[in-house]
Amino acid sequence: MSWLDDITPPGIKKMFRQQDDKSDALWTKCPSCEQMTYGKDLEAEEMVCPSCGFHHPLPAGARLNSLLGEKWERIELPHTADDPLKFRDTKPYVARLKDYRKRTGERDALLVGRGRIGERAAVVAVQNFRFMGGSMGTAIGEGLLAAADAAVEARAALIVVTASGGARMQEGILSLMQMPRSTIAVQKLREAGLPYIVVLTNPTTGGVTASYAMLGDIHLAEPGALIGFAGPRVIEQTIREKLPEDFQKSEYLREKGMVDRVTDRRQMTAELGAILSVLMAPEAVIEAANDDEGEASVEDEAVAELPEAAE
Template identity: 65%
Template sequence: MNWLSDITPPGIKKIFRHREDDGNASLWSSCPSCGEMTFNKDLEAALQVCPNCNHHGRISPAARLESLFDNGKWEKVKLPGVTDDPLRFKDTKRYADRLRDSRRKTGEPDALIVGKGSLHGLPTIAGVQNFAFMGGSMGMALGEGLVKAAEEALVAKAPLILFTASGGARMQEGILSLMQMPRSTIAVQMLRDAGLPYIVVLTHPTTGGVTASFAMLGDVHFAEPGALIGFAGPRVIEQTIREKLPEGFQRSEYLHEKGMVDQVVHRHEMRDSLSSLLHVLMKRGGRSHTQAPATELLPAPDAPPAIDNAANSDAQPTEELPKAAE
């Protein structure tokens, strides 16, 4: 080593190095899609959506729930605890240590956060998978959390919205993690038996056993733009079938075109879209955020009475939500 190494890379990099992991260390963020630099406060106000290319970045569960519920107010639902590291699993690192690190990083006990509040006046339960917690992987805690969320919806007679983001089942829990697939299916069935809507919002990424279970069992499926949705990743599929996949394969827009997703919804429009849907499914009376005031719906005092053409129309009466066959 000599003095020259101190003024050439990587020496120069060491001089000007800054901590990327510290959220307060930088005032600007670069969009991973277009490379545009955006002021962090503006990006936060935009719900982590790039103002230049509309790339949907990752958003925290708390910010997600605040953007969903009225006035940003919601109450956190306490989820049941489970046994940590039941298999005493260890790969390059002990599972118990991974759990401890993720809990320290996120401040949450596991990868699912459930909150309750109101959505344009409609009582609603919402769950959010936290990708920052071990990739939002599905373990026993997440399975228990889903069952608890369904029970809360049953008690409140409210719909359940689930925002998915996961790499799949948690391998450190082996067969116990895979058992959460049928358990989550039972939770969804509980809602169907009660005639309560279960809406899934697929965010980037939603893959593996989560896609193969509760993520694809919704009454309606929304997806954020550009989200990766599938079981195996595109690279694995290409290597297996030895063919080049179509452009945009397994992305929200591709799945919407193929009928696997009902609607691709921009994050800024998600709250209103969910509210409109749930007010219809729950058949709530009164004024919603899209309805005109009652006075605007009434004819003028001097206007002739409206002719009822219902008998001649093709419109069909609204049916009750279907229940599972007994």
């Protein structure tokens, strides 16, 4: 807190918010370029700073609106036991759940909806980082299985938007068990011949990175997103070496081949629509195109129309 904070009237402070503030302040300060942006203007840009392109956190519901439009249908997820291990740290786990449910209006850290992206049916599962850091517990494991079942039933693609600090410590081994369970959800899609696409957002770490976040047919990432298992500070302390400045950022992982494309949030829907038009092209049309000797296939033409990656 600076000396200016001491003399600023409370009414003026409420007009502004920092990047991690969830209030209804009128203005938001960008942590990257420190420019102030009017709240409505920032929302119109899908929470991307118009000055420098910094990607602010986007609420899970807004993410679904962005990808599926306003007419998406919510998929109700199975309820799981609230506190299977009777865990307590500074306060009981059930008390923490109650607090976050009140703050977010959601039962847990996963929101799933179905609709269309372009001309293709899609089921989209979004991790809500505002709910206990998007941590992976039994509710997320059950939610991913339900999302996969819904996608298979509707013959739709499954798109998972990750944002998580990793496994939920309050659920111990039960949380870690969701890593192989999420793999089962992905396998259901593979057996049905349906696309599984992962959109990596800031941050995606821990057991989420070690499981379903890296099992996609295609991996897209938002600019500047932190993606990894252990954090860079832990790695530096372990190997006693200085890491590159952009280590574990989406652009760095794109260069190393762990991410297929880095895409601005404002172009993400168009990018996904183009990809799905390739991966879900009608089988009859593909066969007919492949039968025509000397002519490009539907897949080749669609790939040529994909938007260029945002570097």
